Amino acid sequence: MIKDIFFEYEYQIIWTTVVVVGLLLLRLGLKQSAKRIAKRDELNFARTRLIFKYINVLVSFIALFSLLLIWGVEVHELTLIFSSVFAVIGIGLFAVWSILSNITSGVIMFFSFPYKIGDKIKIHDKDSPIDNVIIEDIKAFQLHLRTDKGELVTYPNNLFLQKPVTLLKKDALLERDENIDR
Known part of the structure; x- marks a missing residue:
């Protein structure tokens, strides 16, 4: 059988x-x-x-x-x-094309992204500039950025790839955590 x-x-x-x-x-x-x-x-x-x-x-x-x-x-x-x-x-x-755009941007950011978690950056956005934020996490749809005041800012991946960004300091998250421990 x-x-x-x-x-x-x-x-x-x-x-x-x-x-x-x-x-x-x-x-x-x-x-x-x-x-x-x-x-x-x-x-x-x-x-x-x-x-x-x-x-x-x-x-x-x-x-x-x-x-x-x-x-x-x-x-x-x-x-x-x-x-x-x-x-x-x-x-x-x-x-909901922006969801697909953010996922695609997340994949692009995985393979070629000059910034790492912990870097301090400045986003040059003429409408709402974001200065002195630390990259706390990189998600599928957005970046989690932490301000000096401790506020969490979520920034869409697709916008992050479209805006000029300045690296202010490498591994600022590590430095911040060391200062907290003291």
């Missing part, structure tokens, strides 16, 4: 195994690369975990698409399903 099922779906089972193993290796490779970049650039582990989530979503999407093709879903049916789903998602995201 099981032997008959295996021989009937031999092609699909073999290719499913190949795809699953290949995608697990791809996921492992992408995560190792992200971990290496995070270690090299001394990035916060919370930011690295966020990139891991994005990698998992990407690999899951590729796996779903590949497995549906292997198990006999026709390409034109698959494109119809995915285009319909993406149309609905696209309309939903268009209404």
Whole structure:
């Protein structure tokens, strides 16, 4: 019985195994690369975990698409399903495009961001300049900045990439914490 099922779906089972193993290796490779970049650039582990989530979503999407093709879903049916789903998602995201923009900015900031948690910066925004703030945390949607008065300022990632920023002092958070301990 099981032997008959295996021989009937031999092609699909073999290719499913190949795809699953290949995608697990791809996921492992992408995560190792992200971990290496995070270690090299001394990035916060919370930011690295966020990139891991994005990698998992990407690999899951590729796996779903590949497995549906292997198990006999026709390409034109698959494109119809995915285009319909993406149309609905696209309309939903268009209404809240800034969320997608902030997530994309967060990914860009993970791979190429000259500032680290603890740096003291100044944001040159003509409408509301932000001076002498310490980067306390970098989240998926916004930066958490701490003023000299102890106030928490959240600043959207996409705006941070659009505004000129001046580095005032490296590792000011460390220095501040040392002064508090004294």
